[in-house]
Amino acid sequence: MPALFVALPGDPPPPLKPGFEAVLGAAFGQDVLGSEDTRRGGWYGLTWVEPEPRLRFQSMDAALVLGAHYMFTKGGGFEDIPVNQMHTYGITAAGRYPLPWVRSRRLFLDLGWGFSYNSIRTRDLDSHLNSTPFLGLGWQFDQGSASIVAFHMSNGGFSGNNQGLNQIQFRFGFRL
Numbered sequence: 001m002p003a004l005f006v007a008l009p010g011d012p013p014p015p016l017k018p019g020f021e022a023v024l025g026a027a028f029g030q031d032v033l034g035s036e037d038t039r040r041g042g043w044y045g046l047t048w049v050e051p052e053p054r055l056r057f058q059s060m061d062a063a064l065v066l067g068a069h070y071m072f073t074k075g076g077g078f079e080d081i082p083v084n085q086m087h088t089y090g091i092t093a094a095g096r097y098p099l100p101w102v103r104s105r106r107l108f109l110d111l112g113w114g115f116s117y118n119s120i121r122t123r124d125l126d127s128h129l130n131s132t133p134f135l136g137l138g139w140q141f142d143q144g145s146a147s148i149v150a151f152h153m154s155n156g157g158f159s160g161n162n163q164g165l166n167q168i169q170f171r172f173g174f175r176l
Contacts, residue, residue, distance in 0.1 A: 016063055018050035021144060025171035027071060032166050037124045041073030043169055055095040063096040065110060081123060090116030090132055110136035116153060125153065126160025145173040
């Protein structure tokens, strides 16, 4: 009879093995920090996750998370702005840090940055090319992860009024 191995909340996680994750999520725009166009949509991506000792911070181990994504959003529909659709293509890099005060070390913090290209310009995004810093909090499973991410997209002040897009994203990753 095969034995079932279940990770209980206090058990340490298995060592992180390098690999790909397919990532799916939902994005919800927030009208904070100057954003007016609260876009909503979906997030689709592919990430590579691997342990990376050079990203270690004090006693916290780290993983490197490299990703490519596609985001589809709808916005507008207020004042003089018609409802519109935007297609965004981007790349990101992040450090993933398991939080040491959680015994299982499955709770993690993602801190990252990237670049994106948008199919249209909007009131909040005056440029097609944008910078995308983000901060996420998530839970690592044996076969993937789930996280909530604070995501910002703006041109960094290189053109226009640079209000930027601010979103809360819910992402689910599945190991391939």
